[in-house]
Amino acid sequence: MDTTTKLALLADAAKYDVACTSSGIDRDARMGALGNATAAGICHSFSADGRCITLLKVLFTNVCVFDCAYCASRCSNDVPRASFRPRELADLTMEFYRRNYIEGLFLSSGVLKSPDYTMERIIECLRILREEYGFRGYIHAKAVPGTSSDLLAALGLLADRISVNMELPSSESLALLCPNKTRDSIVAPMRQIREGIAEDRDTRALMRRDACYMAQRRPARKTRAFAPAGQSTQMIIGATPETDFQILNLSSSLYKTMHMKRVFFSAYLSVNEDGRLPQGNAVQLDREHRLYQADWLMRFYKFDAAELIDEGQPFLATDIDPKANWAINHLDRFPIEVNTAPYEELLRVPGIGVRGAKAIVGARRATALGEAELRKLGVAYKRARFFITCRGRYQGHGTRFDKESLHAQLAAPIQAGSHGRRSGKVLAGQMGLFDGIG
Numbered sequence: 537m538d539t540t541t542k543l544a545l546l547a548d549a550a551k552y553d554v555a556c557t558s559s560g561i562d563r564d565a566r567m568g569a570l571g572n573a574t575a576a577g578i579c580h581s582f583s584a585d586g587r588c589i590t591l592l593k594v595l596f597t598n599v600c601v602f603d604c605a606y607c608a609s610r611c612s613n614d615v616p617r618a619s620f621r622p623r624e625l626a627d628l629t630m631e632f633y634r635r636n637y638i639e640g641l642f643l644s645s646g647v648l649k650s651p652d653y654t655m656e657r658i659i660e661c662l663r664i665l666r667e668e669y670g671f672r673g674y675i676h677a678k679a680v681p682g683t684s685s686d687l688l689a690a691l692g693l694l695a696d697r698i699s700v701n702m703e704l705p706s707s708e709s710l711a712l713l714c715p716n717k718t719r720d721s722i723v724a725p726m727r728q729i730r731e732g733i734a735e736d737r738d739t740r741a742l743m744r745r746d747a748c749y750m751a752q753r754r755p756a757r758k759t760r761a762f763a764p765a766g767q768s769t770q771m772i773i774g775a776t777p778e779t780d781f782q783i784l785n786l787s788s789s790l791y792k793t794m795h796m797k798r799v800f801f802s803a804y805l806s807v808n809e810d811g812r813l814p815q816g817n818a819v820q821l822d823r824e825h826r827l828y829q830a831d832w833l834m835r836f837y838k839f840d841a842a843e844l845i846d847e848g849q850p851f852l853a854t855d856i857d858p859k860a861n862w863a864i865n866h867l868d869r870f871p872i873e874v875n876t877a878p879y880e881e882l883l884r885v886p887g888i889g890v891r892g893a894k895a896i897v898g899a900r901r902a903t904a905l906g907e908a909e910l911r912k913l914g915v916a917y918k919r920a921r922f923f924i925t926c927r928g929r930y931q932g933h934g935t936r937f938d939k940e941s942l943h944a945q946l947a948a949p950i951q952a953g954s955h956g957r958r959s960g961k962v963l964a965g966q967m968g969l970f971d972g973i974g
Contacts, residue, residue, distance in 0.1 A: 539628060542618045546595040549609055552802070553593070553644050553678070553770065569670035591642040591676065592632050596620055596658050600646030602716040604703070606775050608807045609646045619648060622661035630669055640674030640696075641665070651682035659687060662694035666760075674765070679729075681721040688725055692732050697765035697797070700725045702790075705783050709776035713812055726794045729767045733795070736762035766797035773827065774804035774820040775813060779850035784830055788841040791834065801827045825950050826852040833859055836890055837883050860886040860946040863923055864939050870923040871930055871937075874910065875900050886946065887920030907931065919946060 597619035598609040608615065620628075625643075632638045643661075648654045658677060665671040677695040679688060692698060700722055704710045707719045740761065769790065773783065787799040803824040806817060830852060833839040837859070844858050845851075853861050863870065863886050872881050874896055882893040895913040899905060906926045911917050922932035922942050935941050 537618055539624060542620060542624075543594065543628065545616055545618050546598055546620070547593065549598045550593045550595045550642070550644055552608065552805070552807075553642070566672060569672045591640045591674065592629055592638045593642040594620075594625070594644075596625065596643060596645035596654070596661070597648045598646050599648050601649065602647050602714070604716070605713040605810045605812050606772060606804065606808065610808070613808065620661070622657050623664055625661050626664040626669065629665060630671065633671070633673060638673075640676070642676045644678040645680065647680055651680040652684050652687060654680050655683045655687045655691065659690050659694065662691070666694050676765075679725050681717050681725065683725060685728055688728050689732060692729065692762040693760050695763060697768060698729050698763050699768040699770065700729070702769045702771045702786075702799075704776055705771055705778040705786050706776070709778065713775065726767065726769070726790075729763060730794050732762045733766065766795070768796060768798040768800060769794075770800040770802055772804050773801050773824055780823070780827060780830075780852045781845045781847055781850035783827060784834070784841040784845055787831060788834060799831060801831070822854045822950050823852070826854060826858060830858040838880070855947045855949075856943060857886075857946075859884075860919070864942045864946070867937065867939065867942075871925045871932070872923065873925045873928065874905050875927065885920050885923045887916035887918070887923075892916075922946070 595609070597617075598615070599617045599619055600607070600609045600611055603610045603612050629638070629641050633640075643658060645654055645658060648657070662675060662677065665675070674697075675695045676697045676699065677691055679691060679698050679700045681700060683691075688698075702722060703714055703717065710717055710719060710722075771783070771786075783801070790796045790799055801824050803820045804814065805819055806813065830839075830841075830844050833844060834841060839859075839862070844862060852858055856864075863884065869881075869884070872885065874882065879893055879897050882888050882896055883890065888896070892913060892915045896905065896910070896915070899909065899913060903909065904927055905913075907917060907921075910920070910926070917931075920931075922935060922937075922945060924931050930937075932942075935945055
């Protein structure tokens with residue numbers, strides 16, 4: 537099988553991994569080396585189903601000895617199989633980079649023979665990129681559950697971000713749908729990655745302090761940090777009966793104990809016929825969207841999972857976003873005066889984000905803020921007005937200040953957007969991933 541055919545097959549198989557976003561790390565180009573990485577990322581192309589491609593997102597192989605019920609590459613499926621050779625994929629990545637198609641590489645894989653055998657081949661590919669080709673672009677690599685600690689340590693020195701997929705929100709669901717995986721085989725690599733990142737950070741901090749007084753010269757600095765963009769994970773939503781309450785509490789625990797950068801949610805998409813899986817073609821994209829909004833509130837707005845959801849109502853509302861839902865359930869805390877309220881309280885107002893709250897705190901030192909000033913600062917005034925006063929005057933006039941009335945004003949359908957998983961379209965004028973490949 538030629539490289540182009542492999543690429544088409546393995547890039548399509550990689551679309552079920554959703555953990556492909558901006559890199560989370562800045563690194564400038566260097567003389568004698570190729571590539572760089574930017575925290576924001578630059579999206580150059582879209583694949584056939586509308587996914588934005590910043591990285592070359594591909595499986596190393598779709599050959600797999602595991603038999604996960606929901607996976608298109610499971611060993612019991614009769615599908616075309618392919619595997620890259622380490623140098624073949626390294627050369628392909630460099631060709632794509634030189635053509636300005638990509639900024640880096642997102643590499644996942646099936647399990648070829650065993651977890652360790654698979655990771656050895658992936659590490660060899662990344663070694664060729666980093667050491668032989670001098671590639672300094674962003675690399676996100678998936679670690680296979682069950683990989684040995686020595687191989688994880690080597691992977692962390694080659695990849696910018698490592699992720700180990702949580703797959704499903706509970707041990708019971710994992711045992712039902714992923715008989716070859718266990719909770720320990722997933723959590724143990726997460727702990728090692730967390731400890732490796734912490735140890736590397738502490739070592740570099742000590743080296744910067746010139747703590748070795750008797751040394752004739754500073755110790756040579758390590759060429760690469762251990763997973764400098766941290767670790768992330770992904771779990772499937774809707775394949776098993778776990779509630780949003782369970783999912784968000786698990787996510788909160790992963791942020792606190794494993795120091796995750798991101799927890800990604802993937803609405804279950806039916807690709808296999810299996811009695812253990814939900815029947816029908818409904819994809820819970822709205823639920824996925826609300827979970828991401830709640831996750832955002834936990835990461836950037838300092839909300840606790842217990843504030844957003846409880847066992848009495850274990851699913852997030854789909855007709856209103858989690859922040860607005862929290863606000864109308866805590867009307868005793870509103871309205872607040874934007875000209876005097878602390879930054880932490882401003883963050884709790886629907887329509888005021890992190891940037892908006894910081895802008896308000898800065899601008900009110902010079903002038904008293906009203907509607908016109910808030911709009912200029914980028915506040916979503918149509919939403920925020922129900923929860924604020926400006927110069928002592930309530931801004932939500934015309935609407936009763938009660939839960940039912942405010943819910944009616946704030947409820948809105950989720951916007952599908954012009955690209956991505958919802959639209960199934962390719963934006964006009966964008967280069968496709970395989971355009972121009974001979």
